[in-house]
Amino acid sequence: MTPFSNEMTAILVVIVVGFLPNEIWRLLGVLLGRGLDENSAWMQWVRAVATALLAAVVARLLITPSGALVALPFLLRAGAVGAGVAGFLLVRRSVLAGVLTAEAVLIAGAWWLGVAN
Structure with a gap:
């Protein structure tokens, strides 16, 4: 077999x-969700569960981090969460803005503390 076929096999897998x-x-989900009323009680429940799951993930990353976040102090992680929430609210409730703001704070803090390689 040629290297190209091995790469194509991996891509297909x-x-x-x-x-x-x-x-x-x-x-x-797109096909079945077209007829749903966005303001129905069911959709409000789904939104609440999704928000609770997201909050739980953020809390877990903040309180018991894993991977590279372990090297960062708690106050930096908490500051990044706060900055992310502020970025979210300041840019018309943009999740992307919140995530990018929090990441920027984490990267800058890691650089400032000399934690980054």
Whole structure:
């Protein structure tokens, strides 16, 4: 086998095993969600559960970090969360702005403390 065929096999495996199973559920969600009323009690419950899950993930990363976050002090992580919330609110409730603001604070703090390689 040539190296090209090995690479193509790996790419096909990633597409079939990783991409397609997720896309099927996304497509079904879009198709089935078209007729739902966004202000219904069911959708409010779904939004509340999604928000609670996100809050739990952020709290877990803040309180018991793993990976590279372990090297950063708690106050820096808490400051990044606060800055992320501020960025979210200041840029018309943009999740992207909040995430980028929090990441910028973490990167700057790690650099300032000399934690970054």
